[in-house]
Amino acid sequence: MKTTPAGETAVGRRAPRKKYSLFRVLNGLFFLVFCLMILLPLWKVLVDSFDLTTGYGMKLLPEKFGIAGYTSVFTNKSLYIPLINSVITTLSGTTFGLLLSTLGAYVLIQEDMPGRGLFAFFLLFTMIFQGGMIPTYIVLRKLGLTNTLWSVILLPAINVYNLVLMRNFFDGIPKSLFESATLDGCSPLQTFIRIVLPLSKAALAAIGLMYAVAYWNDYTNYKLYITKELLYNFQMKLRSIMMGSDLPAANSGAVENTVQNAAVIVAILPFMILYPLLQRYFVTGINLGAVKE
Amino acid sequence: MENAPPTNIKIPKKPLSIRLLKYKWFYLMFIPVLAFVIVFYYTPMVGIRYSFTKYNLIRDPVFVGLDQFKRLFSMPNFWSAFYNTLKLSIVKLLLNTGMAVVLSLLLHEMVNLKTKKLAQTIIYLPHFLSWVVAASVFQLLLSPTTAGLFNQVLLKLGIIDKGIYFLGKSSWWTPTYYVINIWKDTGWGTVIFMAALSAIDPGVYEAASIDGAGRWQKMWHITLPALAATILTVLILNLAKVMNLFESAFVLQNDAVMDKAQVLQTYIYYQTFNSGGIPDYGYTTAVGLFKSIVGMILVLVCNYASKKVRGRGIV
């Protein structure tokens, strides 16, 4: 990777003796303390998920270590199909979502386009005014979407909040690039595919993540529009493990509390893996630098 | 199309028909978006009419004019719940966004990529904990008894001489609520700002360095302005939702702090729950419409202010 972060280019290369400047030490210390504070409450859940005894207080380490909580979650056969459902809806939903928000955002940056303001208002209005639970259900039912995965894929795909954020990113693309593309004979769609999308990797990563998280964590839409257990998602099943107050004490030695805490951790796991994978798109300067070469 | 006008120079607009033709592909591209919005958002909006009816979902709705709104406004503690909602939501929004910006700026200054990634990942994790779980953990950490780690630390340091019931005392509840919110959501808030920061051209920093700009000057004159549009967009978009505040208040409130912690959504929830009957859907819809109108006013006012100050709104 040739491009380096701005900080390093500016400070690191030009003034090497400042490598361990006071600011950097303090900044590092700040994040160390801040991350520890963020982790402390999570640590409680993590420790409890590995602890075969059940207690109220905070422990530094498990009193009686065991992975029975996790084996209990993972041997729960009812989790397999929901896991597949979650993957399907998250992948397809995020694709739909990104498609709609990039298209919408691309149209909204056409400042001269007649009707642009009206379109913008039309979209914003839906963010503020909603029809409510029952009318939405009736519409989905009339379309034959209830009790199909389409309801939970299509409904959240249009998210005006994300669309407006996307538009905000597109605004940062120099207008000159569009003009030269037009001069080169690119149609609007070609410009969109060849210029806008490649230049917006960070935005696509960030907003794609927001969509993915929303789809993966979706609970409300499933709860309202799906009554077939075969179509439930992972989150829905984990939630019933977490909330289940009358779980029979497992013979495997894992008590209710341990299993529930394990379920909380399992629910976080995908995001611990996903985010670091996306972060390479966030590195400063890559995008524009690539274009200029 | 070949003779596209240079955009920076103000020239008289071309006739509408020509402009419509010029953007024909854009209209086509907008069709899917429009279709989704119309089907999933505008069609159900006919449901807003229920706010002017009495409707228990069993018998046909009965038109009652503005009675549902009158009922809402005449509820004994409506105004205090309304005030709490605005206060908690808006302060929380400002604090969370402010903290997210500060964290993003500091993360941006971090040189070591590995630690930067690690820090980013850690601070965004609490977002994925449900509020119920978060609340129960904080109730333990902030407990006034020996089990409450935070109080124990304060006691050891000699800052206090008796454990404070942070979530059980009305005077402590609000600040504690903000802190827990910062813990839970600022890390997630940085995602969007980090993406915005990556759009800054490194050349600008280099040029500034050559001109002798220091770290703070660069942060103040380059980084922050680059974030300004995103910050404003995030703030204004979230204003539309301030009245929806529910879960975080619901799980953290308790009988003794309701004067500070009761928000409109929890108020309606308890009213419905304790009424012992089936909820009046007309009333629920009216509450929803009222929240929307407040949200709309907030968004419009701030968008107008943004236009005055920056020359443009969020969309």
Add this chain to the structure above:
Amino acid sequence: MKKLLAFTLVIGMLLSLVTISSLAADEVVKPDKIIMMVDATVVTSINGRDQFEARWEELTGIDLEIIQPDHDAYYDVMQQQIASGDWPDVLILSSTVYSSYAAEGVLWDMTDAWNNSATKNSGRFIGDSVIDGLKINGSLYGFAPARGNGCLTYIKQAWLDKVGLGAPTNYEEFLAVCDAFVSQDPNGTGANDTYALAAAGFIGFEAPFVNYLPNFYQDAYPFFIQQEDGTWVDGFTQPAMQGALERLADAYAKGYIDPTTLTNGTKDCRNKFYDETTGIFTYWAGTWGTNLKVNLEANGHDGQLVALPPIAEVDAYYDRVPPVWAITTACENPEGVFKYFIDTMLDGGDMQMLWTYGVEGTHWSRAEETILDVPYAAGQFHMLESLEKAGTAYTKNHIDPMLSLAAFAEGYENPMELTVKPEAKLSSQVFNSHSKLAKIVPTTEVMSMYNGDLTTLKNELVAKVAMGEMTFDEAMAKFETDGGLAWSNAIVDSLNALN
């Protein structure tokens, strides 16, 4: 002339009605298909619902369609279903929804059908008081196959032994136990780190509000109650409340009650009981008697618990109004659904077996085999391993055998002795012989207007008096100035106007 004509017409209509209804009672048509809506209290599809459905159809010869939303979503989905006009034939309802739906005419009046039912007249049915409690103005719109269950007080035997006290029989002895549990280091850590008991809030979230702290509330009840003469009062304004709140305040000040009771969740209370922070716990009777023991033993503590009969001052524990099966007015053949669906549920034989334990070969078996390391002989009844959660065995289907309102028929083997653990059975027995049924409180317009604010205010005052931030008199003064008394009176008047 006109009057005469009208008179004869009315008589004629009445006669025809009588004949039609008597005809109908005799010839109940068997429905072809029944659509039922149920929550997760019946086995879910991952746990063999298809087998349940097949067995039910086999026993009745009727096609059964099951709508079963996720358990958190049941009432949302049910509302949507009702709103879209797509009503099921039969559905399960919580007691509050039941009474309002009955008032709105959603539910079919099953009074006559019930009086003539096989279940009621079987000689095995022991739930007449429960069914009476479900009547609204003398009419019955729903049926419950089991009691609603409630909470009783459990005390750790090992702690009692340690402090040398027996199970308390009155409040004075109860306080002595509390005091010993706080001051005599019953958990043996050497530190002063115990409380007698913890609760999730000083007042319950829903009826019967006092069920987690019965020993302090005793005869006081903070909600609307109907007196013997039929008039309504607000229990919160009755003299007994003062005693209750002062007992709470006193126990809290002395450190008997966990200081974070205000913010505790139910789970926190359980965990404090498991990790030996507390020694007394008022919690659900029945299966929880076993669960508490198992969790204590998993922590390496003594799991023996006393299921305490109510102390002298507590008249009886509260039994919740159970969830109710009801037939909707959209059902084309309600008599048929009653006869073949509801009236068979407690038939004392195969159908009751199905509703109580599930399907042979899926949920239970009599085969010679080893299940979860326990060997069973041929013919010995036992539950099978859960399809969903490996390592655990099924305990029941829809009807909890300990709460069932009818015994199995004579000659039909009742497997309860084999499936229910002794602690659960003991706790259930103690509860059953010392409980009274909570009453359904009707709802009024005035109540839906004020009761939200009123409850919030009552709960605040209870918490503040209990925690010593206010005296009882100050609380009552605030109750009046904040409007609580006026709301309370308005609701009482509206309830009395119903009579």
